[in-house]
Amino acid sequence: MARIVHQPIxxxxxxxRLGFAGAGAILxxxxxxRDHHLGRQVTAIEYHAYESxxxxxIGNIERxxxxxxxxxxxxxxxxVGHLAVEEASVxxxxxxxHRVEGFDALRFGIEAIKESxxxxxxxxxxxxxxxxxxx
Numbered sequence: 001m002a003r004i005v006h007q008p009i010x011x012x013x014x015x016x017r018l019g020f021a022g023a024g025a026i027l028x029x030x031x032x033x034r035d036h037h038l039g040r041q042v043t044a045i046e047y048h049a050y051e052s053x054x055x056x057x058i059g060n061i062e063r064x065x066x067x068x069x070x071x072x073x074x075x076x077x078x079x080v081g082h083l084a085v086e087e088a089s090v091x092x093x094x095x096x097x098h099r100v101e102g103f104d105a106l107r108f109g110i111e112a113i114k115e116s117x118x119x120x121x122x123x124x125x126x127x128x129x130x131x132x133x134x135x
Contacts, residue, residue, distance in 0.1 A: 045083050
């Protein structure tokens with residue numbers, strides 16, 4: 001269930017939705033806004049997206065995960081807009097019969113998001129801002 005959201009992401013709700021009787025592992029990756037990057041203090045981040053294309057690409061990533069690991073259930077949500085330090089920007093949750101497949105699916109998913117989803121990040125500093133690529 002790929003989602004682009006404008007409000008905080010509810011990881012617990014995602015985990016609850018994905019759980020199933022055969023799940024031996026429910027795993028999450030939560031990407032958060034950190035307070036620094038390349039030696040500069042970061043006070044916030046603004047995420048911008050080509051939303052229809054981003055949603056389509058996240059859906060493609062979810063399908064690729066299920067094709068590669070058929071027993072894995074997956075949900076991905078990415079937030080856009082203004083986020084404060086420590087807020088979650090992206091959450092991937094997988095439910096899997098076994099932990100190894102779950103961890104592999106999580107890594108595959110976040111790397112694919114970083115590589116192919118049209119979401120752009122503008123870091124806000126105390127003295128200005130900068131657009132960041134590939135972070």
